[in-house]
Amino acid sequence: MALKIQIYSFLVSFFYGIFFYFMLEINSRFIYSSNKAIKIISSFLFILFNALLYFIILLKVNNGYIHIYFFLCILVGYIMCKVVVKKVCNRR
Numbered sequence: 001m002a003l004k005i006q007i008y009s010f011l012v013s014f015f016y017g018i019f020f021y022f023m024l025e026i027n028s029r030f031i032y033s034s035n036k037a038i039k040i041i042s043s044f045l046f047i048l049f050n051a052l053l054y055f056i057i058l059l060k061v062n063n064g065y066i067h068i069y070f071f072l073c074i075l076v077g078y079i080m081c082k083v084v085v086k087k088v089c090n091r092r
Contacts, residue, residue, distance in 0.1 A: 005062045012061050013070040016054055017077020021085075023050065 001009075023046070024031075030042035054074075058064055 001062060001065055009058065009062045009065075009067075009070055010073050012057055013073035014077040016057065017074040017079075018081045020050060020074065021078050021081040 027042065027046050030038060031046065033039055033042075055064065055066075058066060058070070
């Protein structure tokens with residue numbers, strides 16, 4: 001894989017981690033509801049939607065090559081967004 005494509009893949013994975021954080025915050029009221037059927041269905045659909053979306057994006061960016069460090073970039077983006085949002089919300 002060319003270096004330019006790898007850099008694009010890293011950036012897409014990082015920003016997808018940020019996107020995943022906000023999607024999880026939006027969907028958290030369904031995932032943590034008291035009804036067990038709603039929990040199972042919403043969790044399944046949430047994971048299915050996000051996995052398919054990420055793979056479709058990777059298909060467009062780098063012909064669908066998946067490497068472990070792309071998942072690490074998602075994790076870094078998620079953690080960075082969580083830390084930043086926590087610090088911003090605690091200042092108020």
